[in-house]
Amino acid sequence: MLVDLLVSNAYVYVDRGWEIPAGWVAIKDRRVHSVGKAGEEPSAARTVDAGGKLVTPGLINAHHHMYQNLTRAYAPVTNGSLFQWLTGLYPLWAGLTEDSVYASTYVAMVELLLGGCTTSMDHMYVHPKPRLIDAQIRAGRDLGFRFLATRGSMTRSVEDGGLPPASVVQSEDAILEDSVRLVEAYHDAAAGAMTRVALAPCSLFSVTERIMSESARLAEQYDLRLHTHLAEDHDEDVYSAEVYGCTPTEYLERVGWAGKRAWVAHYIYPSEAEIGRLAHAGVCAVQCPCSNMMIGGGSADAMHLRARGMQVGLGCDGSASTDHASMWLEARMAMLLGRYRNGPQSMSARDALDIATRGGAACLGWDDEIGHLRPGACADLVVWSMTDVALAGAHSDPVEAWLRCGPAVAGTTIVNGAVLVEDSRPVAAALGDVLREHAVHARRMQGLSA
Structure with missing residues (x-):
């Protein structure tokens, strides 16, 4: 044959x-x-x-914010905490347009390909303009990249006790209507799909309880994955206790997310009992070692989560916190961090490779087809x-x-x-033109001359 x-x-x-x-x-x-x-x-x-x-x-990137490569190594926030970093960059991200999101997504996907990544999700939760995720999907299709777009969202601006400016948040109805539109227009549940869609409210401190619970309902209706940040920072624990009267994990359970559809980014500060409950429920987690170390907020113990029965993947996280998009580097850092934390016997290169392939596939709900090279797998x-x-x-x-x-x-x-x-x-004929366009958008957003 x-x-x-x-x-x-x-x-x-x-x-x-x-x-x-x-x-x-x-x-x-x-x-x-x-x-x-x-x-x-x-x-x-x-x-x-x-x-x-x-x-x-091919390695699988289970958590990313591609648009952030427009503000890489942005000097005013390079040494801030997570919340300081976010509040410093949100006003810049308010300048996102459909064209700048296309360029940033295209560049991010090429960078991922060069680092051995063949499938990625993207957590796009800043929406100062409509149809930004449409631009991302177009970039993925232009490149031939396997892509899980996630309809992220925020409803709470600084006026409502949140972190971002009002220009990048949306109403509950606008978010839910656009979620349905994107799923019905682009989500491909068929075997070998190149484009899928998931629902991904940004975090418990940036959206209302209705958005969390309605996203879970829509995920059941359309058979979708669910994604959010969880237990990433001690400030999140304080916020959750003050606003919801519970821990972040308890809140996730309360809004109907503790099930096999969900995967969460970071998951650094849960209790042992909470790890056990979410692992038993089938929730997956993503470690982002480079970003976590760059911001200095701690990092999940990937091998411990796995030992408790939780599937764990790797992610590059934000291109303005990690400032790169190499899944090879994330895998290396995951291995080094695991061995530094728990000793040289605790983690091998094969463990890191398994997390970066099978683990990522499990997070994205794609574990039958990608993350391995057994006959019948997608040719990635x-x-x-x-x-x-x-x-x-x-x-x-x-x-x-x-x-x-x-x-x-x-x-x-x-x-x-x-x-x-x-x-x-x-092998991307348009890359030179896109890079030139990317530079124009990046300098504009950072207030720099052309």
Whole structure:
């Protein structure tokens, strides 16, 4: 049988517990057709010689704010706490337009592809203009990137005791109406989908209880995922106690979110009992190690959450807090942070890779089709590239070397059977024009001259 694409001469990490030291991956009709050992390869219309490099499933980004790359390393807030950082940047984000969101999303997705990410969600909760998520979906389709758009929202401005200006929040009815519009226009529940939609109120301190409970109701009606920030900062604990008379986790349970549809970002400060309850309910969590360390607010103990039965993924988080979008770097930092916290036996490169693939897929509710390279999976994979100098002496374990050595970048990134990065360069003809447009928008929003 002639397959469409063959990635050969590789160390193939197929899935947890299944690795092929001298192997290949065959792709046909946008799916993994087969995997095997050298000498058993099928004939192919095109062959990518991996040159003995590591091949893994594409990494999955389970929490991001792509528009924030328009305000990266913004000097006035670089050393602030989470709430100081937010209040300093919200006025800038009020300048978002459909064009600037398209450019920022396009750039973010290309950057993710270069870091080995083949599927990402985005938590878009700032809405100073209508149809910003439509622009994101258009960027994903233009690139051929697998994308879970989330309809984020805020209802509480500074006038209502919240953090953002009134220009970026919306009424309850506007949020709910647009949520239904986006789901009915773009959500594709079919196997192999490239675009899906989830509902994602920003946080318990930025939306009303009605938005939380109605989002849960709509998720049941349309069979959707639910996402929000949770237990990220001690200030959130204080707010929740004063406003709701309970902890953030107890509030999540009260509004009907403690179920298998939900995944939460950060989850740094729950009690042991709360971890157990949400794990039992099927809620997933996302660790964002680089962003957490940059802002200095603590970070979830990923391996402990997993030991309690909770599925855990990784996320880049905001491109104005992390200031990058490399899932390889997030995986490396997750491993280092885990070992620093709990000792060298507590976390391996394979643990980090599993969190960045299978864990992320579980968060997005896509765990049957992505996050692994078993036959039948979506054809999303990465051939990793590292210099000979970086790998000198690393001959015994390519997976450990992938995170211990480095830096690593994607030499080839394949999404839905299509090569989107080749020779560590994006295959995106419009990238130069988009970068120039991005610079114009970024300078405008930051009040800088052209």
